[in-house]
Amino acid sequence: MSPMARTAPVPAATDPAIIRNFCIIAHIDHGKSTLADRMLQLTGAVEQRDMKAQYLDRMDIERERGITIKSQAVRLPWEVDGTAYALNMIDTPGHVDFTYEVSRSLAACEGAILLVDAAQGIEAQTLANLYLAMENNLTIIPVLNKIDLPAAQPEKYAAELASLIGGEPEDVLKVSGKTGMGVEALMDKIVRDLPAPTGNPDAPARAMIFDSVYDTYRGVVTYVRVVDGKLSPRERIQMMSTRASHELLEIGVSSPEPKPSKGLGVGEVGYLITGVKDVRQSKVGDTVTNLAKPAAESLGGYQDPKPMVFSGLYPLDGTDYPVLRDALAKFTLNDAALVYEPETSAALGFGFRVGFLGLLHLEITRERLEREYNLDLISTAPNVEYEVTLEDRRTLKVTNPSEYPVGKIAEVREPMVSATILAPSEFVGAIMELCQQRRGVLGGMDYLSEDRVEIRYRLPLAEIVFDFFDLLKSKTRGYGSLDWKADGDQVSDLVKVDILLQGEQVDAFSAITHREKAYAYGVMMTGKLRELIPRQQFEVPIQAAIGARIIARESIRAIRKDVLAKCYGGDITRKRKLLEKQKEGKKRMKMVGRVEVPQEAFIAALSSDESKDKAKK
Amino acid sequence: MPSALPLGLPAPDDGLLPPDAADGADGRDFCLYVHIPFCAVRCGYCDFNTYTATELGGGASQDAYAGSVLAEIGLGARVLESSGLPARPLSTVFFGGGTPTLLPAEDLASILRAARSTWGFAPDAEVTTEANPDSVTPESLRILRDAGFTRVSFGMQSAVPHVLAVLDRTHAPERVPQAVQWARDAGLNVSLDLIYGTPGESLEDWRTTLATALSYGPDHISAYALIIEDGTRLASRIRRGQVPPIDDDDHADKYALAEEMLTADGLHWYEVSNWARTPADACRHNLAYWRGSDWWGAGPGAHSHVGGTRWWNVKHPRPYADALGAGRSPAAGREILSAGDRYVEDVMLRVRLREGLPTQSLTSTGRRAVAGLIADGLVDPAAAFAGRVVLTLHGRLLADAVVRRLLPD
């Protein structure tokens, strides 16, 4: 049994031969963070009394939802055969929206633990993350987790994993992040099987930025992996892409609390602080070098995450606009994936068009904005980005249906994805039907084992990003899993559907849809608004239209009674208070022409829960 | 369950009014409302401040109740005088409830005598009591007439048995014409209270109710749309789906039918829910509320208004009696209306009247809204031209919306 390291190797003076850098990758919820907990405990990095479940999920929202959003790197001491090693472990997120977090973590490692829930087997992000790790030439250690579960089938899934990676089922380690069983053996295996980092200690310093986090107290904290040379406190460093230089105010390792050190050497993973205030000044993927003795070549790029889904965010109370503006500015300090620009809506007033990685990213960002800045927000129906070419050959990018040009359109291109779906083979029919409905084109199908298939489709992003996953889950009784990545674009027959209240167009309700789905959208939205908008003193027609052509209509009948006809005796105060309340209620109405539309109607009409309901009907 | 009192400022123990309450008092009518908080049973739809014998439990008894009201009348006279208000005779008195006629007629008579000896009556004073049809006799009505009552308002509600049943009304429908006849014989003016839009009531049922009420030849009819008040038994039966919900469109149809049938029979609206045979038959006490007159409200939970100060008494009969017994004002809270509040109330109340609201009393915002209200068919153009905002039939049904449009945001 390997004891806890008696003397941990000291940062800046650690021989690369005793360093092992690895990350834990898996499908969502397969137990990465829980396994990381056991490692923190076993190595003594976190004291017994400070321990709590998913220790590295530090954000409130991570803890509430029980998911990891941000990767976390931690330096752990571990002794094997009398030698003390320094292990850098990175816990990564499993959700597909945060795949870019995984890929940046991989770039800092030589190895990856591919964790698979022994009761679930291989799922879509298991594959996606495995392929990512292989592209980065990482050594993979396959591990089955949750073997304490009665429903675990370690033999079966060990065989599946072995055939996927190439190897023998006996080589697949079996652990339980919950009980700690097998974790020591895993640590030993990491030391034995993973290659040590290599690099030139005498070359000019080169360190790869794999994460950048804004901290209110310390400014931007930049996480790096040193490849060549050495970084030391107080020296001036340079960002190779921008040539901007900064003084290294602090450098150190996370263990898991930040611990300043005398520097970082070849193969080491740690953090640095320069006093910059914006994560964009310390860009993920950039190379840090020494200003006095700069490297000639950078380590090579890392791609910026690209927003996939766009939604308008508007404060319910127009006077909160400056608060939202400042809040978004602060958020982007810490979230390079978030992009935004101001926009105005006739119906909703001033707000921002914000780009996200996916719906979970949208949901989490919105929830955090509301909570941390005490805002009430309306988010408009999410959209993908379309490329519209006009007849005069000019092209424009459209992320907001109300900016969709009228008239002279030559063609519209929509973003596509390649999607991988894993499910038990009995669901193949249902999955194909779903993908066909969503305008998918079958790319291929493979059996991963006797009863598990991998189905590949090319689909429009707009068809999968909103409710597709829920439908897939319900059609596969929860067993299907989905992964997707961007895959170019294609010309499609798309139209804009407008919604008109009393003849007046309400920009917030417009949508860009495939021509064949325009009618369904029109019927759904007009029907929903009829339910949501209270009756007015006059009849209100609600129409859905493509250009000048009406494709669906509903109408809200005029209200006929709005008077309290009861004997109130002398209690006039009560009557006046009631009137004042009604007037307050009116202030929460948005005027669309003469029609009073309650804020709640906007929220309900635009909320994604509702669109899920619609899809299930 | 009785409805809640408003939240306001604390009321002083001595009941004294702020100095400006006396301003212009000579030009305002002065009225008295007497609340009788007792009922034989509580109707399922009712949230008035009233108590059955079992709800009351021990303590405040009906027998001693008249004594407490007498004490409050005495207090009222002292408060008004010390607050600098001129002595004014009562132009109207109204006994409401609850069921005033549940008390012995002699008790009501002695309260009325006390009011008269305290403040005196204006020459044509109107004195009304509410009554349930089964709580009066020819004798009790004669005693009331002799004591000075001039009007009685019967809670008829409906002529249709299944509607009465949903409303939990216990009186036999045949009892109503009898009670009306006795009141007439005693020399009292007669009004009938009706409720429309009860769950399960058809338009034909309502027509029957109106026709039946008219066949008794009343001088006055109040027709109220049933309101489902929070906390009532009827509200919870609807919530549980035992009784269908009420419907605003149904209310609108029934209001229109009431207007049509009552007008055809020679009764004319003078307030959204009230119709009178001649202008002299309009309930002047009711008008006093809508016109912002002064009145003293005696009894638990009663509301008063004098020169821009409104106050209300504690709701329960027991602390009410205790306060008066200890020589304290039974007021639980009050509010002193700002100029803005008074304007809002003025618009809110007077627009409900047939006589309407003088256009020149409106602010410029209000005056600007009038054209739109005429265009939407809510306000009568001819009356507006002559300088008054008077609701059309359509406007009466949307009176609250009209008020919101007349007032600034």
Ligand SMILES: Nc1nc2c(ncn2[C@@H]2O[C@H](COP(=O)(O)OP(=O)(O)OP(=O)(O)O)[C@@H](O)[C@H]2O)c(=O)[nH]1
């Ligand atoms: N029984 C059992 N449950 C486990 C084990 N490991 C993790 N879990 C449970 O599985 C759930 C997910 O665990 P996490 O550690 O948050 O999973 P994760 O892979 O980090 O999830 P994401 O970061 O959201 O992708 C939690 O409820 C854990 O308690 C295990 O070995 N045995």
Ligand SMILES: C[S@@+](CC[C@H](N)C(=O)[O-])C[C@H]1O[C@@H](n2cnc3c(N)ncnc32)[C@H](O)[C@@H]1O
């Ligand atoms: C103060 S109540 C009391 C009169 C008497 N106790 C009775 O019920 O006959 C006056 C009138 O208000 C009306 N009323 C009471 N509760 C109502 C409600 N919830 N909705 C509409 N009108 C109501 C009834 O018509 C009732 O006759």
Ligand code: SF4
């Ligand atoms: S009799 Fe009148 S006051 Fe008494 S409970 Fe019934 S409706 Fe209410």
Ligand SMILES: [Mg+2]
């Ligand atoms: Mg996790």
